[in-house]
Amino acid sequence: MRITLVAALLLGATPALADTIEAPATIRAVTLFPRGAQVVRDVTLKLPEGQHEVLVPGLPEGTDISTLRVMGEGVQIGAVSLIDGRTPALTNTDSAQIKDARARLDQATEALANGQDQVATIRAKAQAAQDQIDFLKGAGTQVSDPAQLQAMAQMVGDQILAISERAIAAQADARRAESALKPLQEAVKQAQAALDALQNPAQNHDVLRAMVQGSGTLTITSYAGNAGWQPSYDLRLDGANNTLDMERFVSVHQATGEDWSNVDLTLSTARPGGQSAPAPVYPRLARIGPPMVAKPLSKNLARADSGMAAPAPMMAEAALSDTAALQMQGETVTYHYPTAVDLRDGVDDLRLKLDAKKIPVNVLAEAVPLSDPQAYRVAEGTNDTGEILLPGPANLFADGAMVGQTQLPMVAAGDKLRLGFGAIEGIRLSRTMPDTTEGDRGLISKSNERREVVQIDVKNLTNRDWPMRVIDRVPYSEQDDLKISYKFSEQPSANNYDDKRGVLAWRFDLPAGQEKQIRTETTLSWPTDQILR
Structure with missing residues (x-):
C-alpha cells in the first residue's frame, strides 16, 4: 500500500502527458563534404504546458540514429527515437498546414459547386423550352374547325420557332459553362492531392519522435551519405609572366531523398567517412629453410595451369606491397557560399564558382625522346595558396588558347605542383x-x-x-x-x-x-x- 501511495505521489508530481503533436521541420543549413553531407533542420514549437510527444516527419529513409543530434532552445528534450515504419496515430488537432490545405480544398469545392449550379440553371432553361415545344405540338389535336386549326397551326409554329431559338441558345450557354468548369475541377483535384499528401505522407521517409516540454526551437542535425561535391578548375598559364591563374568551381550533387530549398551551404574538405587514424604496422617474421623443389605437374594439370593469368607468388607479392590511398593532408578548409542554394533530390547537378588564385610557376619544355617526337610545355611551382587543392577535372589554357584537359591531383598547401x-x-x-x-x-x-x-x-x-x-x-x-x-x-x-x-x-x-x-x-x-x- 505504501508503494502504491508513493507511486501515486510521483505520478502527481510528473507533468501530464498531452496529445501527440506533428511538427514538420525546415532544412536551414547544409555542410557538404566531398562525400556526404550534414543537414541541419529547425522545428518551431509552441506547446501547451506539460510534456508532449512530438513527431517530426520527412527525414530521409535510412537516417542513421547514431549520427542524429537533437538540441533545444527554450525546450527540454527527453527520449528521442526514429520511426521507419508505421507512424503512431495523431490524437491532437490538425496541424496548421493541414488546416490551410483543407481550407483551400473547401474553397475550390465551393467554387466548383457554384459553377455546376450555373450549368444546371442553364440546362433547366433549355429543358423548359423543350417542354413548351412538346406542349404546343399537342395543342392542335383538340381543334376541329379547319379555319381555327389553320390559325392555331400558324400560332404554334411561330411560338415553337421562338422557343426553339431560346432552347438552342440555352444549350450553347450550358456547353460554355461546362467548359469553364474544367479549371475548377483541376483546382479541386490539386487541393485534394495536397491534403492527402499532408494527411498520408509517403512511407519512404523516417519520422523523429521526441518527448519535449516547453516552447522554443528544436535543432536536428543528421548525416546523409548520398551527397557530395567535387572541385573543377580552369588553369590559365601565362608563359610571358610565369604565372598560373587558377579559377576554382565546385560541382554539387545530392540524392538524399528530399529537396534542399533555400539552404545555407557550406563546403568542407573534411572526410567524415574516411580513415581517421594511421593504419597499424604489423610485425614481419623472416624465416629460412631448405629450397623448395618444384614437383612436375601431370599433363592435365599442366594444361589447366597454362591458362592462368599470373602465378600465385606474384599475387602474394602484390598483396604485401605498399598501396596508396587518398587521404586528407593539412587542416580542414571550409567554404561558405554567400547566397542561399536550391538543390533538388537526384536531378540537379549544381556548378558554383568558388574563387580565383594566382600561383607563380616556372615554364619549360620537357622532352622524353624515348617515347615522344616532340616536347611538352610544363609548368612547375609550389601551392602557395595556403589551402589544399582537392582532386578534380581541369581545363588547360596556355597563353589564352585551350590546349587540353587533365585531372588535377591532390596538392597539399606548400607542396610541389x-x-x-x-x-x-x-x-x-x-x-x-x-x-x-x-x-x-x-x-x-x-x-x-x-x-x-x-x-x-x-x-x-x-x-x-x-x-x-x-x-x-x-x-x-x-x-x-x-x-x-x-x-x-x-x-x-x-x-x-x-x-x-x-x-x-x-x-x-x-x-x-x-x-x-x-x-x-x-x-x-x-x-x-x-x-x-
Missing part, C-alpha cells in the same frame, strides 16, 4: 642507337661485353628561346657480377631523376632555330657462364 600544358610541335626530337655491339672481348678474358650508344637530337624550330629538360634512361645493375660504366657527351643535371634509378635529366637553354645533341655510351660486362637478360 607540376602540370603539362600540351605539346610544342616546333621542338622536334630524335633518339637513335648508331653503334651497338655485343660479343667476346677475347678468348682468354672469360667475360662478355655489350656496348650501347644512344644519340639524342633536339631541334628548336619555334621563334622563341626555350629552357629545356631532356629525360632519358640507361641500364643499371644490382648484381656485383654485372658491371656497368657510362660515358656522356654532356654530364646529366640529375641522376636517378624523380627517384627512379637509371633515369637521367639534362637542363639547358635552347635558343630559337638552334639544335643540341646528347650522346651516352654504356658498357655492360658479365661472366661468360651468364647471359644478359
Whole structure:
C-alpha cells in the first residue's frame, strides 16, 4: 500500500502527458563534404504546458540514429527515437498546414459547386423550352374547325420557332459553362492531392519522435551519405609572366531523398567517412629453410595451369606491397557560399564558382625522346595558396588558347605542383642507337661485353628561346657480377631523376632555330657462364 501511495505521489508530481503533436521541420543549413553531407533542420514549437510527444516527419529513409543530434532552445528534450515504419496515430488537432490545405480544398469545392449550379440553371432553361415545344405540338389535336386549326397551326409554329431559338441558345450557354468548369475541377483535384499528401505522407521517409516540454526551437542535425561535391578548375598559364591563374568551381550533387530549398551551404574538405587514424604496422617474421623443389605437374594439370593469368607468388607479392590511398593532408578548409542554394533530390547537378588564385610557376619544355617526337610545355611551382587543392577535372589554357584537359591531383598547401600544358610541335626530337655491339672481348678474358650508344637530337624550330629538360634512361645493375660504366657527351643535371634509378635529366637553354645533341655510351660486362637478360 505504501508503494502504491508513493507511486501515486510521483505520478502527481510528473507533468501530464498531452496529445501527440506533428511538427514538420525546415532544412536551414547544409555542410557538404566531398562525400556526404550534414543537414541541419529547425522545428518551431509552441506547446501547451506539460510534456508532449512530438513527431517530426520527412527525414530521409535510412537516417542513421547514431549520427542524429537533437538540441533545444527554450525546450527540454527527453527520449528521442526514429520511426521507419508505421507512424503512431495523431490524437491532437490538425496541424496548421493541414488546416490551410483543407481550407483551400473547401474553397475550390465551393467554387466548383457554384459553377455546376450555373450549368444546371442553364440546362433547366433549355429543358423548359423543350417542354413548351412538346406542349404546343399537342395543342392542335383538340381543334376541329379547319379555319381555327389553320390559325392555331400558324400560332404554334411561330411560338415553337421562338422557343426553339431560346432552347438552342440555352444549350450553347450550358456547353460554355461546362467548359469553364474544367479549371475548377483541376483546382479541386490539386487541393485534394495536397491534403492527402499532408494527411498520408509517403512511407519512404523516417519520422523523429521526441518527448519535449516547453516552447522554443528544436535543432536536428543528421548525416546523409548520398551527397557530395567535387572541385573543377580552369588553369590559365601565362608563359610571358610565369604565372598560373587558377579559377576554382565546385560541382554539387545530392540524392538524399528530399529537396534542399533555400539552404545555407557550406563546403568542407573534411572526410567524415574516411580513415581517421594511421593504419597499424604489423610485425614481419623472416624465416629460412631448405629450397623448395618444384614437383612436375601431370599433363592435365599442366594444361589447366597454362591458362592462368599470373602465378600465385606474384599475387602474394602484390598483396604485401605498399598501396596508396587518398587521404586528407593539412587542416580542414571550409567554404561558405554567400547566397542561399536550391538543390533538388537526384536531378540537379549544381556548378558554383568558388574563387580565383594566382600561383607563380616556372615554364619549360620537357622532352622524353624515348617515347615522344616532340616536347611538352610544363609548368612547375609550389601551392602557395595556403589551402589544399582537392582532386578534380581541369581545363588547360596556355597563353589564352585551350590546349587540353587533365585531372588535377591532390596538392597539399606548400607542396610541389607540376602540370603539362600540351605539346610544342616546333621542338622536334630524335633518339637513335648508331653503334651497338655485343660479343667476346677475347678468348682468354672469360667475360662478355655489350656496348650501347644512344644519340639524342633536339631541334628548336619555334621563334622563341626555350629552357629545356631532356629525360632519358640507361641500364643499371644490382648484381656485383654485372658491371656497368657510362660515358656522356654532356654530364646529366640529375641522376636517378624523380627517384627512379637509371633515369637521367639534362637542363639547358635552347635558343630559337638552334639544335643540341646528347650522346651516352654504356658498357655492360658479365661472366661468360651468364647471359644478359
